[in-house]
Amino acid sequence: MTIDDPAALIARTAAAIAPPDADAAARATERQARLTKPPGSLGRLEALAARIAGITARERPRLERRLVVVAAADHGVARHGVSAYPQQVTAQMVANFVDGGAAINVLADHAGARVRIVDAGVVAEIPGGEDLLRLRLGRGSADITQGPAMPRPLAERAIAEGVALLAAERDGEGVDIVGCGDMGIANSTAAAAIVAAVTGRPPRSVTGRGTGIDNRRFEEKVITVERALAVNAPYAAEATDATDGIGLLASVGGFEIGVLAGVYLAAASARVPAVIDGLISGAAALVAAAIEPGVQGYLVASHRSGEPGHTATLEHLELAPLLELDLRLGEGTGAALGITLCVAACRLLDEMATFEEAGVDDSDDVVTPES
């Protein structure tokens, strides 16, 4: 699929995002009450399934065709020593994804999900791998302490490619649920800048240790985020209402963040639940929500990362994470585990017997879960 007019594709996709189907969600909740269990006893899994019913507009959604998109790119800001790993690790890890040796390969398989790996803009060329989608929108984004990460047309292109990717996957093997993951040395610096710009929080409070950096590198990273925001005004740290998602991506983002933002928009427009992983895929969700706030209703937060910027992101998006396992790897690992829980929640809703079907007496109390 060639994209003639990326900006138009983004606008069309955003405009197609309708609110979740409240009626389907209500019917799912009503069905939950008739299943052979005390009301509310499956806790958050009940609310999760009802939410996915609203997203998919189906009383009993089935999440059989599962996809994890892992988008990778390099970042010019890596030159400031903000990561514990050298830049060539991005390409090496993408090769590891293609070879099936990374954590996301294991956890996607565990979740029954296929993996789509995207070279959105890695510096080094990645050998082999028919399964690798080679977008290569640049040889890494530019150093965001010196100016924008990329020209605005390229930001549009990155998002549009994410939209096209999900459309192609839906047309191909089909997608009932999608998780979003990332790879990119120094991309937690770009993500922290996005989080600071969107939430208005000070860079220090949303900057974390990423792959595991020492105090010296951490201080350098905070300064780098501050500089990136100052240089790329109007998305400065004091901004509290960043509504131009494309401009935000162009100024302090990255190619993989743009592709993931496009995946979120396309998922929401197609009533596909989209599962956020950690800091970087969360920052991509912020970009998507800046373009079209309605995307929020289609997002599921899989886990709370150890990265402070991730908690700020989830609060901004008003999403409660399903898991708190101190994951901070990225790649979509938390999203894959989150898909596992979404599948469990929807299977319970779909497959459990009702009191009537099973011939089980219902409660002699009428008690709501909140009582």
Next chain:
Amino acid sequence: MTIDDPAALIARTAAAIAPPDADAAARATERQARLTKPPGSLGRLEALAARIAGITARERPRLERRLVVVAAADHGVARHGVSAYPQQVTAQMVANFVDGGAAINVLADHAGARVRIVDAGVVAEIPGGEDLLRLRLGRGSADITQGPAMPRPLAERAIAEGVALLAAERDGEGVDIVGCGDMGIANSTAAAAIVAAVTGRPPRSVTGRGTGIDNRRFEEKVITVERALAVNAPYAAEATDATDGIGLLASVGGFEIGVLAGVYLAAASARVPAVIDGLISGAAALVAAAIEPGVQGYLVASHRSGEPGHTATLEHLELAPLLELDLRLGEGTGAALGITLCVAACRLLDEMATFEEAGVDDSDDVVTPES
């Protein structure tokens, strides 16, 4: 398998429990450091896999043969109106398990686990079901506000049957991990009494809403637990060191709790990780740990239930739950989800490529996860 001398079988099983293999756990941790991810970035999944390595005495444990034991029994204390459901629901739900319509059937299948259903002592006979293990140690336990739940020899028998069950399953299809679940109207009252006796906490603080009872029933339930403890001294509420697990089970327990306690002991003696579900299977773990404290090293806490007695139990056992999803159903539902996470953690440890294998450069910092 007939059990000639239940007390001797319990003693033999308890004596066979050795500490987890610290060397295997250390080798697993050492392997984690060489896998293609920043150190510690898989968070609690890394610690979980290392712990299971210690339990199984294998550097790379494989949890392929998965079992959930669901033990059911009735409780004489149900006559005090402590549940929102009538007593016949126990038998009806066991029939639902046999027919495959309950939440545990769905979640065990989701976890790739088989389910072994046990009628440990349900009042009504359950129709059909070759897969149902009919122990029927009594037609429900006795009313614990009037005297002991069961004679001591029957408590020994219940535990020994749990030991024999796990041995038979190991000899049959094999067991790499086992989860423990329960069913029994009013069994959260018995479990609260066990938790109060073992932890020394006031009955009110460890008594919950069970299936979802109103304030009137809740007050009745607290009084019932208090009476059960007073009548069945020496396991009164003020006791803080209940070391006679068999006596504890006989005085305020239940048949299904005894069977699950036996499963825990047998699992620990065979180096099989045993996953606790909610309040009732947690109380069974307290009984097992009272018999042999070494069982603690083989237990995995799947989730934190909404029941307050469950949190007290996990604190007493020094176990941190993997999930907090407000589940309060029992049946082994949380345990099945916990098995899913154990499998994920062990697959990551076993299947991920090392830096060397994947040709990925390692960190140029040496940073521990805590730094």
